[in-house]
Amino acid sequence: MSDHDFVAALLQRxxxxxxxxxxxxxxxxxxxxxxxxxxxxxQGRLEAGQLGGLFGTKSVRSVRAWQEIALAGSxxxxxxxxxxxxxxxxxxxxxxxxxxxxxxxxxxxxxxxRVAAIEASAEGINHVYAPMIDIARDPxxxxxxxxxxxxxxxxxxxxxAMVKGFEGDDPTALDTVVSCxxxxxxxxxxxGGRDYDNASLSPEDTIGVYAEPFRAGIAAGAGSxxxxxxxxxxxxxxxxxEMIRGWLRGKAGFEGLxxxxxxxxxxxxxxxxxxRETVSGxxxxxxxxxxxxxxxxxxHLPRLAKEGLSRPESGIEISAAEICSAVDEACGxxxxxxxxxxxxxxxxxxxxxxxxxxxTLAPAxxxxxRTSITESSVLLKNDGVLPxxxxxxxxxxxxxxxxxxxxxxxxxxxxxxxxxxxxxxGLHAAHDGPITCVKGSDIVEDPILAxxxxxxxxxxxxxxxxxxxxxxxxxxxxxxxHVTVAVVGEAREASGECSSLTDITLPHPQRxxxxxxxxxxxxxxxxxxxxxxxxxxxxxxxADAVLFVxxxxxxxxxxxxxxxxxxxxxxxxxxxxxxxxxxxxxxHYQAExxxxxYPGRFEKFKTGYLDLxxxxxxxxxxxxxxxxxxxxxxxxxxxxxxxxxLKGPDAVAVLRVTVTNEGERTGTEVVQLYISDPIxxxxxPMIELRGFEKITLQPGMSxxxxxxxxxxxxxxxxxxxxxxxxxxxxxxxFVLRVGRNSxxxxxxxxxxxA
Numbered sequence: 183m184s185d186h187d188f189v190a191a192l193l194q195r196x197x198x199x200x201x202x203x204x205x206x207x208x209x210x211x212x213x214x215x216x217x218x219x220x221x222x223x224x225q226g227r228l229e230a231g232q233l234g235g236l237f238g239t240k241s242v243r244s245v246r247a248w249q250e251i252a253l254a255g256s257x258x259x260x261x262x263x264x265x266x267x268x269x270x271x272x273x274x275x276x277x278x279x280x281x282x283x284x285x286x287x288x289x290x291x292x293x294x295x296r297v298a299a300i301e302a303s304a305e306g307i308n309h310v311y312a313p314m315i316d317i318a319r320d321p322x323x324x325x326x327x328x329x330x331x332x333x334x335x336x337x338x339x340x341x342x343a344m345v346k347g348f349e350g351d352d353p354t355a356l357d358t359v360v361s362c363x364x365x366x367x368x369x370x371x372x373x374g375g376r377d378y379d380n381a382s383l384s385p386e387d388t389i390g391v392y393a394e395p396f397r398a399g400i401a402a403g404a405g406s407x408x409x410x411x412x413x414x415x416x417x418x419x420x421x422x423x424e425m426i427r428g429w430l431r432g433k434a435g436f437e438g439l440x441x442x443x444x445x446x447x448x449x450x451x452x453x454x455x456x457x458r459e460t461v462s463g464x465x466x467x468x469x470x471x472x473x474x475x476x477x478x479x480x481x482h483l484p485r486l487a488k489e490g491l492s493r494p495e496s497g498i499e500i501s502a503a504e505i506c507s508a509v510d511e512a513c514g515x516x517x518x519x520x521x522x523x524x525x526x527x528x529x530x531x532x533x534x535x536x537x538x539x540x541x542t543l544a545p546a547x548x549x550x551x552r553t554s555i556t557e558s559s560v561l562l563k564n565d566g567v568l569p570x571x572x573x574x575x576x577x578x579x580x581x582x583x584x585x586x587x588x589x590x591x592x593x594x595x596x597x598x599x600x601x602x603x604x605x606x607x608g609l610h611a612a613h614d615g616p617i618t619c620v621k622g623s624d625i626v627e628d629p630i631l632a633x634x635x636x637x638x639x640x641x642x643x644x645x646x647x648x649x650x651x652x653x654x655x656x657x658x659x660x661x662x663x664h665v666t667v668a669v670v671g672e673a674r675e676a677s678g679e680c681s682s683l684t685d686i687t688l689p690h691p692q693r694x695x696x697x698x699x700x701x702x703x704x705x706x707x708x709x710x711x712x713x714x715x716x717x718x719x720x721x722x723x724x725a726d727a728v729l730f731v732x733x734x735x736x737x738x739x740x741x742x743x744x745x746x747x748x749x750x751x752x753x754x755x756x757x758x759x760x761x762x763x764x765x766x767x768x769x770h771y772q773a774e775x776x777x778x779x780y781p782g783r784f785e786k787f788k789t790g791y792l793d794l795x796x797x798x799x800x801x802x803x804x805x806x807x808x809x810x811x812x813x814x815x816x817x818x819x820x821x822x823x824x825x826x827x828l829k830g831p832d833a834v835a836v837l838r839v840t841v842t843n844e845g846e847r848t849g850t851e852v853v854q855l856y857i858s859d860p861i862x863x864x865x866x867p868m869i870e871l872r873g874f875e876k877i878t879l880q881p882g883m884s885x886x887x888x889x890x891x892x893x894x895x896x897x898x899x900x901x902x903x904x905x906x907x908x909x910x911x912x913x914x915x916f917v918l919r920v921g922r923n924s925x926x927x928x929x930x931x932x933x934x935x936a
Contacts, residue, residue: 188526189517193510195258201513202483203227204234204260207441207474210248212240224248228262229255232480234472234516235309237265240596245306246533253529261529263520265309267595268359269328270294272301274547274736275590275597278713279314279340281558281732283330283757284810286852286874288343290557295347297547299359302596304541306532308523309360311408313344315395316365320768321758322375324681327592327713327733329370331757332770332807334391335871338398345402353405354524356531363399365410365443367425368392372412375767377680380413386864388414389429389907390899391772397434405519406439409446409470418453420446421461426469428905439515441472448476456496458482463491463500471512483509543601548737555734555741556750557850561811562718562728562760567665567705569748569813573615577659578606579622579699580669580692582711587641591733592678592713601736605669605709608739612747618663622656622699623649623691625673635673642673649691653698660702667746668699668725669709674733677713686764687717700724709742719762719804730754748813753850753876755810755923762794762804771808771924772867773801799925808854808871808923814845814881818853821920821930829935835891837930839920843879850878855889856927857896858917863910864900869919869927891918896934 450461901907
C-alpha cells in the first residue's frame with residue numbers, strides 16, 4: 183500500500199474530532215516561550231487524542247514518555263511527531279545563519295545541516311524549524327541574525343544546501359529530519375525593521391526577491407513551510423490564501439505540511455480580521471494545516487465544520503462542506519508526514535539513548551564548528567597588525583573577552599554555553615605570549631536595557647565599578663602591551679526575535695572604551711561579536727584591524743584564535759551590506775537606478791544625503807555585499823567570454839577569469855559573478871549576483887574560474903499582481919561582471935538575441 187493510500191484509508195476511519203486533534207501543535211514546555219500559549223495541559227490533550235505534534239523536547243526520555251501517552255490516547259494508534267528549532271545547530275552550535283551566509287560555501291551549509299540533523303534526530307526530533315530563509319535588508323530588524331542575508335541568489339543556494347543536509351536522500355533514515363522553510367513570506371521586509379510589523383512590496387519584489395529562496399527550498403525537497411507573522415500588502419500571511427494556495431502550492435508546487443508560527447492564527451484577530459472563530463476558518467481555508475499554540479482549530483473548527491462560517495459584513499461565506507474538506511486535506515498532510523518518516527511503522531524509532539550519547543557534541547562536529555568560524559568571519563580592515571606576532575604581549579579587553587554566556591548567540595535553544603570555548607581560552611591555547619585580560623566597560627550601561635537583554639536568563643552583568651575605573655584599567659593594560667585586542671559588540675539577545683533597534687552603532691560605553699584604547703598608540707584590533715551588521719564608521723577610523731566574527735557558537739574561542747594567530751585565513755564575505763550610519767538603512771547592494779543617480783560625490787538634486795561623506799556610497803553603505811579581506815593578495819585577469827553574441831533559449835555564455843595569489847600566504851577568495859541588464863521593461867537593480875566560487879590558492883598559484891550563464895540568469899520577475907508575475911527577459915546587451923565584491927568588479931558585455 184502506498185503512503186497516500188494508507189493515509190486515505192486512515193482518514194476514512196477517523197472522526198472529525200480526531201482529525202482536528204491532529205491539527206493541534208503544542209510546546210512541551212521544556213524550552214523558552216516566545217508568545218502567550220492558550221493552554222499548558224499537554225498531557226490532557228494527548229490523553230484525549232487532541233495533539234498531532236509536539237515541539238521543544240530536550241531528551242530521548244521525554245520523547246519516549248510523550249509518545250507513549252499519545253499512542254494510548256489515540257483510537258488508531260497515531261503517533262506524534264517531535265519538532266524543534268534547530269536554527270544554527272542543535273547541541274553543537276555553529277555561527278549564526280547571517281554568519282554562515284558569509285561563508286559563501288554550499289558544502290559547508292550542507293554539512294552544518296547534516297550535523298544538526300544527526301544530533302537532533304538522536305534525541306528523538308524528526309521535524310526541525312529550519313532553515314530560516316527570510317531575505318533581510320534592514321539591520322535594525324533583530325532576526326537578520328537568523329537570515330542568510332540580503333541576496334535572493336545566495337539565500338536560494340543556502341536553502342537548497344540546508345534542506346538537502348537536513349533531509350538527505352531517504353526520509354526514513356534515522357539521522358535525517360524534515361526541514362521547515364520559514365517564514366513565508368516577506369517577514370524580513372518589516373516596516374521600520376520592527377519585528378512582527380507588516381510589509382508592502384511590489385509583486386516583482388515579492389516573487390523575484392523574497393519568494394526565490396522558498397522556490398529553491400521546495401525544489402530541493404523541503405517537507406514543510408511555516409507562515410510568517412506579518413501582513414503582506416494588507417493581508418496577514420496566516421490568512422493569505424493567494425500566496426499559500428495560489429503561489430506556494432500552485433505555482434511553486436509545494437505538497438508538504440504548512441504550519442502556523444507561534445500563536446500565528448490567534449494573532450489574526452489582533453491584525454483586525456475578526457474574532458477567534460472567524461480567523462480559524464480563514465486560516466484553514468487559506469491553507470494553514472497546523473495551529474501552533476493558539477488552539478483555535480481545536481476550539482472552533484468543530485462548530486465551523488457543522489455550520490460553516492458566515493460574516494456577511496466582511497464578505498466571508500465559507501460552507502461547512504468547505505471546512506470539512508479543508509480539515510481532511512490538512513489532516514492528510516500531517517499523517518502523510520508521519521508515514522513518510524516511518525513513525526507509523528515504529529513510533530519509537532528515533533529513541534536511542536546510545537546514539538544520543540555518541541552524537542552530541544561529537545569531536546567531528548566540533549571540528550566542523552571551528553572550521554565554520556574561519557569560513558564565516560569577515561576581515562573588514564587590516565593595517566598589518568594581523569596575524570598577531572608570536573610571543574607578543576597582548577592586552578585583551580572587553581566584557582565579551584572572557585564571557586561564556588553570550589557566545590552561542592540567539593536561537594540556540596538546545597545549546598549549552600557552559601560547553602563553549604571563550605575567546606580568552608582560545609587565544610591562550612593558540613598564542614605563546616603573555617595575555618592580560620581586563621573588562622574595560624560594560625556591554626551596555628542602561629539598567630532597563632540590560633533587564634530586557636536578560637529575558638532568557640542573565641547574560642548581561644553590570645559592573646559595580648565606575649566606567650572611569652574600568653577604562654583606566656584597560657588603558658594601563660594597553661600601554662603595557664604590544665597589541666590590544668578589544669572584543670566588542672552586542673549581547674546575545676540584542677539581536678534575534680523581538681530585538682529590533684533604532685540605533686545600530688556599538689553601545690555607548692564600548693565606543694568610549696575604543697576611543698580611549700586608540701589614544702594609547704598601541705596597535706588596536708577590534709573583534710566584533712554581533713547578530714546584525716553594525717554602523718562602524720568611527721571605529722573603522724580608530725582601529726588598526728577589524729575582524730567581524732558575529733556570534734560564533736560552541737567553538738568560538740578556538741575558531742577566532744585560529745584567525746587572529748594566522749593559523750587560518752579569514753574567508754568570510756559579507757552576506758549583508760554594512761551601513762556607515764543607522765540613517766542609511768535599509769541598505770543593500772541591489773540598489774535600483776533612479777532618474778537622478780548618485781554620482782559618487784555630493785551633488786545637489788541627486789540621490790544621496792547632505793550629511794554623508796562623498797567616500798561612502800549613499801545607496802550601498804560603508805561595506806558592500808560580498809566584501810571581505812584576506813591575509814594575502816589576489817589579482818584578477820581581465821575576464822573573457824567564449825562567445826560575445828548568443829542566440830536562443832538553450833545558449834550558454836561562458837565567462838572565464840584567472841585569479842592569482844600574489845601574496846606570501848595561502849588564502850581563500852570568493853570569486854563573484856554579477857549581471858547587469860541596462861535596458862528593461864521595469865526599473866531593475868543595477869547589478870545582481872548570479873554565481874560565486876570559493877577557491878583556496880597557495881602563494882603564487884593561479885586558477886581559472888569558469889562561470890556558465892544561462893538565459894534564466896538574465897530573467898526577472900514582472901507582473902501586475904502576485905499570481906500573474908512571470909519571469910521575462912529582454913534580448914539585447916547584458917554586462918557580465920566578475921570580481922571580489924559587489925563594488926569591485928570588471929565587466930564584459932555580451933549580446934543575447936531571442
